Amino acid sequence: MSDNAVYPVSSEWANNAIIDAATYDEKYRRSIEDPEGFWREEAQRLDWIKPFTQVKGTSFDQQDFGIRWFWDGTLNLSANCLDRHLETHGNTPAIIWEPDDPTSRNRILTYNDLHEQVCRFANVLKANGVTKGERVTIYLPMIPEAAVAMLACARIGAAHSIVFAGFSPEALGGRIDDCASTIVITADEGLRGGKRIPLKANVDEALEHHARDVSRVIVVQHTGADIPMDESRDVWWHEAIAAGSHICEPEEINAEDPLFILYTSGSTGKPKGVLHTTGGYGVWCSMTHEYTFDYRPHADGSNQIYWCAADIGWVTGHSYVVYGPLANGGTSLMFEGVPNYPDFSRFWHIIDKYQVEIFYAAPTALRALMREGDDYVTRTSRKSLKVLGSVGEPINPEAWEWYYNVVGEKRCPIVDTWWQTETGGHMITPLPGATALKPGSASRPMFGVQPALVDPEKGTLLEGATEGALVILDSWPGQMRSIFGDHERFFQTYFSTYPGMYFTGDGCRRDEDGYYWITGRIDDVINVSGHRMGTAEVESALVLHPKVAEAAVVGMPHDVKGQGIYAYVTTVAGTDDSDELRRELVQWVRKEIGPIATPDVVQFAPGLPKTRSGKIMRRILRKIAENDVGNLGDTSTLADPGVVDDLLANRPHA
Numbered sequence: 001m002s003d004n005a006v007y008p009v010s011s012e013w014a015n016n017a018i019i020d021a022a023t024y025d026e027k028y029r030r031s032i033e034d035p036e037g038f039w040r041e042e043a044q045r046l047d048w049i050k051p052f053t054q055v056k057g058t059s060f061d062q063q064d065f066g067i068r069w070f071w072d073g074t075l076n077l078s079a080n081c082l083d084r085h086l087e088t089h090g091n092t093p094a095i096i097w098e099p100d101d102p103t104s105r106n107r108i109l110t111y112n113d114l115h116e117q118v119c120r121f122a123n124v125l126k127a128n129g130v131t132k133g134e135r136v137t138i139y140l141p142m143i144p145e146a147a148v149a150m151l152a153c154a155r156i157g158a159a160h161s162i163v164f165a166g167f168s169p170e171a172l173g174g175r176i177d178d179c180a181s182t183i184v185i186t187a188d189e190g191l192r193g194g195k196r197i198p199l200k201a202n203v204d205e206a207l208e209h210h211a212r213d214v215s216r217v218i219v220v221q222h223t224g225a226d227i228p229m230d231e232s233r234d235v236w237w238h239e240a241i242a243a244g245s246h247i248c249e250p251e252e253i254n255a256e257d258p259l260f261i262l263y264t265s266g267s268t269g270k271p272k273g274v275l276h277t278t279g280g281y282g283v284w285c286s287m288t289h290e291y292t293f294d295y296r297p298h299a300d301g302s303n304q305i306y307w308c309a310a311d312i313g314w315v316t317g318h319s320y321v322v323y324g325p326l327a328n329g330g331t332s333l334m335f336e337g338v339p340n341y342p343d344f345s346r347f348w349h350i351i352d353k354y355q356v357e358i359f360y361a362a363p364t365a366l367r368a369l370m371r372e373g374d375d376y377v378t379r380t381s382r383k384s385l386k387v388l389g390s391v392g393e394p395i396n397p398e399a400w401e402w403y404y405n406v407v408g409e410k411r412c413p414i415v416d417t418w419w420q421t422e423t424g425g426h427m428i429t430p431l432p433g434a435t436a437l438k439p440g441s442a443s444r445p446m447f448g449v450q451p452a453l454v455d456p457e458k459g460t461l462l463e464g465a466t467e468g469a470l471v472i473l474d475s476w477p478g479q480m481r482s483i484f485g486d487h488e489r490f491f492q493t494y495f496s497t498y499p500g501m502y503f504t505g506d507g508c509r510r511d512e513d514g515y516y517w518i519t520g521r522i523d524d525v526i527n528v529s530g531h532r533m534g535t536a537e538v539e540s541a542l543v544l545h546p547k548v549a550e551a552a553v554v555g556m557p558h559d560v561k562g563q564g565i566y567a568y569v570t571t572v573a574g575t576d577d578s579d580e581l582r583r584e585l586v587q588w589v590r591k592e593i594g595p596i597a598t599p600d601v602v603q604f605a606p607g608l609p610k611t612r613s614g615k616i617m618r619r620i621l622r623k624i625a626e627n628d629v630g631n632l633g634d635t636s637t638l639a640d641p642g643v644v645d646d647l648l649a650n651r652p653h654a
């Protein structure tokens with residue numbers, strides 16, 4: 001298939017979708033020309049306790065920097081996701097949970113069920129002294145209790161901080177400390193592909209070294225493993241919720257009160273606590289979930305079955321497993337397991353089992369499945385599918401074509417959604433009834449989003465078909481509001497590189513049709529299997545090892561993961577740079593951060609290429625990691641050009 005393939009919108013889609021091409025143009029124009037009017041109307045999709053009169057109060061400029069939306073209004077997002085659906089949809093499934101092991105019992109929670117659980121658990125939180133404005137750390141696998149815990153926090157106005165259950169005790173402890181939560185919610189164990197993940201043991205270990213203020217750990221009994229419980233600190237979830245009332249009135253929450261914190265990696269320093277607030281985020285998730293996936297009930301009033309395969313530990317799980325679909329009264333499928341267990345057909349079996357109509361996943365999973373051949377796909381039906389989504393990293397045209405032709409049988413538009421933890425929800429994406437598709441392009445902006453490209457060096461705006469650094473010119477309701485505990489860092493990280501604009505960290509090309517093609521990060525962040533990893537974080541982990549003097553980490557191309565982690569390590573004098581040490585360092589990083597940070601390559605380097613002022617020249621390290629060594633560029637400014645020869649000679653994959 002050529003690079004220039006275009007897939008027009010089918011007439012069936014154009015005639016039946018919520019948004020067709022003309023509506024897209026009209027709504028987009030209005031959203032930019034009259035943001036106040038546009039968002040005043042769009043925000044009516046939520047139920048407000050006290051209606052807002054103010055809509056947009058935002059500036060990206062240093063003098064009057066600030067971002068607030070709907071700020072004199074109040075609402076409760078848990079009530080928007082639950083209570084308001086009960087009268088008409090109480091018996092409709094809100095969450096369908098599919099366990100890791102396909103022979104285990106699944107769980108279906110109707111809106112009534114979920115509401116009751118959330119009220120009960122909100123009372124448990126209150127009984128444990130959690131009050132509005134506090135932070136609650138959630139370290140749970142993909143089980144319904146995760147959604148219950150999130151919505152219970154939202155109900156009482158506590159901010160949740162979810163830590164992905166694949167993170168190590170060390171990483172968990174750091175995140176608990178940073179947001180100073182006094183309560184942690186976890187499970188005895190998680191299950192993924194038949195493997196047990198010792199979550200409670202990880203919490204215990206995290207609390208040994210960190211987070212000494214944690215006075216309560218609430219533990220979901222999931223696998224039934226025999227785990228130690230500290231009587232003064234630990235309580236079982238099922239016992240706690242049985243003891244309390246099932247009635248809990250939702251708190252009145254200001255639109256700009258925090259909803260959650262989610263830690264994400266940046267180019268420098270420790271992970272940042274991205275802070276999202278309630279009103280604007282709620283509007284953004286609900287709106288994008290509806291328009292991007294064309295999500296609405298069938299003609300007979302029954303729900304479309306929608307499945308976002310992301311983990312709730314990432315922002316995609318927040319916005320598109322929980323808040324977006326539930327705000328819209330939808331049915332959200334939640335899957336505990338992995339794509340290759342018990343075999344490579346698992347995704348497609350689940351789609352057939354529940355007649356999933358909308359499926360949303362990351363390219364890395366698709367690439368891993370594509371490798372195994374079409375048979376695992378074609379032996380399943382998938383007739384129910386209507387829309388396919390992609391998220392988290394650029395989707396290469398080859399994987400796109402496979403998704404489109406083999407999985408979707410040329411019937412299902414692919415929405416390649418570009419966005420970030422910071423943006424709260426979709427920013428650039430096709431809409432199924434409005435946008436002709438180009439494989440590999442996230443295409444056109446969502447309503448209210450003004451993408452632009454700037455010259456990375458000069459910061460000047462670039463017009464027409466061109467390539468540059470991707471910025472957003474004005475605020476949108478789902479935008480993050482701060483970095484928890486460090487508002488100054490928020491401004492510096494996102495608004496100081498190109499003054500007056502939000503800098504995404506991504507590079508991007510715009511073609512002659514105005515389509516955007518994300519080319520990947522242009523800062524020191526790498527995207528491993530759709531997960532963000534700061535090179536600085538991996539470096540800090542490596543240098544904690546007693547035998548490591550210095551480390552530099554860069555991304556390298558990887559067929560399945562998109563990018564892999566390439567670590568250059570200088571050991572302390574007298575160390576034997578053995579394969580054994582290499583393996584030890586890999587394990588060390590896994591222990592410090594978690595398996596997602598596993599280095600793919602460790603190259604021992606007696607010296608790193610540095611300028612005379614001591615700055616590591618990452619450009620050279622990246623080229624070597626990419627095996628693009630014909631063109632290393634100017635090395636004359638290096639303090640010791642000889643180190644490059646050594647690096648080239650000792651490449652593990654040379």
Ligand code: PRX
Pocket residue numbers: 264315316390391392393394395416417418419420421422442504505506518520521527530531532
């Ligand atoms: O580089 C972009 C890439 O993922 C980054 C955001 O990562 P994170 O905050 O973890 O959020 C992931 C889920 C939204 C972006 O800066 N990215 C995300 N979606 C796409 C993408 N790159 C290309 N195409 C996408 N559809």
